[in-house]
Amino acid sequence: MPANFSGKWILETSDKFEDLSILALDIDFATRKIAISLSQTKVVSQDGDKFDFKTLSTFRNYELAFTVGVEFDECTKGLDNRNIKCLVTWEGDKLVCTQKGEKANRGWKHWIEGGKLYLELTCENVVCVQVFKRKE
Numbered sequence: 001m002p003a004n005f006s007g008k009w010i011l012e013t014s015d016k017f018e019d020l021s022i023l024a025l026d027i028d029f030a031t032r033k034i035a036i037s038l039s040q041t042k043v044v045s046q047d048g049d050k051f052d053f054k055t056l057s058t059f060r061n062y063e064l065a066f067t068v069g070v071e072f073d074e075c076t077k078g079l080d081n082r083n084i085k086c087l088v089t090w091e092g093d094k095l096v097c098t099q100k101g102e103k104a105n106r107g108w109k110h111w112i113e114g115g116k117l118y119l120e121l122t123c124e125n126v127v128c129v130q131v132f133k134r135k136e
């Protein structure tokens with residue numbers, strides 16, 4: 001049975017998030033500097049293969065709802081504002097999303113390890129890893 005991601009998670013470490021912002025999001029210097037300084041919270045609701053991910057910050061919020069195995073269109077509104085075609089699948093206990101669009105090799109993976117939530121964001125040759133701890 002796949003992992004349970006449900007709950008509230010607080011960002012603990014973020015590696016290469018700025019590199020990813022430059023490459024994937026093409027956002028300007030000032031916005032980028034705000035983005036990397038933010039405390040991010042993931043609020044995850046999981047019901048079987050149905051997911052709702054909310055990324056919350058004081059600056060901007062981002063929400064994504066999907067069902068594993070069902071392709072969907074995503075507009076990354078407020079991020080890099082691109083239209084992508086997405087599919088999320090299970091690879092073992094990892095939730096793996098491929099994002100097809102203008103940018104090559106784009107996607108993310110989520111998994112739980114040592115009680116922490118991991119998010120690996122990939123675009124072209126940049127890999128960003130974020131680690132979240134559970135909020136009590």
Ligand code: VLZ
Nearest residue numbers: 035053055057060062064078079108
């Ligand atoms: O995450 O696709 O958890 O959508 C950063 C927001 C959110 C904060 C990054 C500041 C979300 C924005 C990446 C400044 C421009 C993402 C998925 C997996 C769910």
